[in-house]
Amino acid sequence: EAGVVQSPRYKIIEKKQPVAFWCNPISGHNTLYWYRQNLGQGPELLIRYENEEAVDDSQLPKDRFSAERLKGVDSTLKIQPAELGDSAVYLCASSLEGDNQPQHFGDGTRLSIL
Amino acid sequence: GEDVEQSLFLSVREGDSSVINCTYTDSSSTYLYWYKQEPGAGLQLLTYIFSNMDMKQDQRLTVLLNKKDKHLSLRIADTQTGDSAIYFCAERANTGGFKTIFGAGTRLFVKA
Numbered sequence: 001e002a003g004v005v006q007s008p009r010y011k012i013i014e015k016k017q018p019v020a021f022w023c024n025p026i027s028g029h030n031t032l033y034w035y036r037q038n039l040g041q042g043p044e045l046l047i048r049y050e051n052e053e054a055v056d057d058s059q060l061p062k063d064r065f066s067a068e069r070l071k072g073v074d075s076t077l078k079i080q081p082a083e084l085g086d087s088a089v090y091l092c093a094s095s096l097e098g099d100n101q102p103q104h105f106g107d108g109t110r111l112s113i114l
Numbered sequence: 115g116e117d118v119e120q121s122l123f124l125s126v127r128e129g130d131s132s133v134i135n136c137t138y139t140d141s142s143s144t145y146l147y148w149y150k151q152e153p154g155a156g157l158q159l160l161t162y163i164f165s166n167m168d169m170k171q172d173q174r175l176t177v178l179l180n181k182k183d184k185h186l187s188l189r190i191a192d193t194q195t196g197d198s199a200i201y202f203c204a205e206r207a208n209t210g211g212f213k214t215i216f217g218a219g220t221r222l223f224v225k226a
Contacts, residue, residue: 004156040218040219041218041219042118042202042204042216042217042218042219043157043202043216044216045213045214056213091156091157093156093157099144099145099206099212100144100145100164100206102147102159102162103157103159103214104159105149105156105157105158106156107154107155107156108155108156
């Protein structure tokens with residue numbers, strides 16, 4: 001079974017530039033999560049999708065962050081414009097639907113803002 | 115609000131047992147998880163326990179849950195150098211729509 005695939009693995013941009021991350025979840029997983037992991041910290045949820053619907057985006061900074069999951073499979077997370085404080089690892093995870101379903105994580109995109 | 119706390123570092127000798135501890139605050143937690151993260155990789159689910167259980171054993175891993183004290187531990191028997199990684203405790207809290215809250219992680223060093 002293929003795992004959660006994210007790209008790119010690394011991204012270096014200058015502040016105020018836009019950036020986008022892509023995630024392909026495990027086949028059949030209806031639930032998709034985007035997390036941000038700052039250095040030395042655990043992941044913090046940005047947004048959770050059930051199929052195409054964003055069911056929890058309360059922690060997404062909506063002034064500069066946006067996400068979409070148009071066909072209920074792949075998802076993109078965008079930052080525009082990026083700020084220095086956005087440097088972090090952005091993790092995507094997916095799970096089957098249901099409260100007891102464990103999340104499976106991709107390897108993340110490490111974003112560095114110059 | 116929900117909070118999960120872990121000690122930051124643990125160092126053990128190869129072959130010894132490792133015990134990583136975690137405390138959480140949300141008494142409505144349904145599931146508690148242990149994840150492992152190696153450098154440059156995402157989080158790998160190691161094991162999880164339902165809140166009505168006290169213990170779960172899976173090969174070298176033993177999870178103990180003290181729900182009264184909101185304390186969770188992960189014991190790794192016969193620790194190997196390949197176990198060196200960051201271990202995250204996480205709770206699936208009912209508060210706020212079944213959000214998973216992660217601790218900051220415990221970095222395990224295994225000395226040969």
